[in-house]
Amino acid sequence: MRKFSLMTVVVAMAAMLGVSFAGVASGAENCAHRFGSHQQVADGGGMQDWSVTDLKKSSDVAPGFPVAGQLWEATATVTAISGTSTPVIPNFNATSDGGNYPVLWQLATPQGISAATLAQGQTATGKIYFDATGGDPMAVIYSAGGAKPLMWCCSEAMMAMPMDTCMCCADMKEPCPCCAGKM
DSSP, X not given: OOOOOHHHHHHHHHHHHTOOTXXXXXXXXXXXXXXXXXXXXXXXXXXXXXXXXXXXXXXXXXXXXXXXXXXXXXXXXXXXXXXXXXXXXXXXXXXXXXXXXXXXXXXXXXXXXXXXXXXXXXXXXXXXXXXXXXXXXXXXXXXXXXXXXXXEEOOGGGGGSOOTTOTTTSOTTSOOTTSTTXX
């Protein structure tokens, strides 16, 4: 059986869905797929702005949840840009070359991001957790059904991990190939 890299799978998904990763980014970070970038998604009648940072192995306790692999965490921030907005935490997944790890949305911790409805202009920040039962996650994806998926990967902090299979992260000494001309 042939093994595909994470980026090969993501690029193929993007082509099938007509997705462009050149989406919305903050002024300080013009590379939309990088950790820390801001990306927007429609939420019913409103609009949400999401940012994901700091994907790493977690030392947090998973109360009441039997972790089968290694607990991983990332910090997610959502802002209701227009209208009211309800963060849909189950839309997150972490991915690696060999696995897809759904967010542990049912894991209730004081550090976790709240799924409470936000009024326009309000922001919520907290951790999202993943049970990595295979390879180490390299990216976090937010998929809202028919909407274009949002993706975060690549950061200087992650370069200690084996990233050679991610064409956007393989060599951070040069500008990111996925963001060439956008930074």
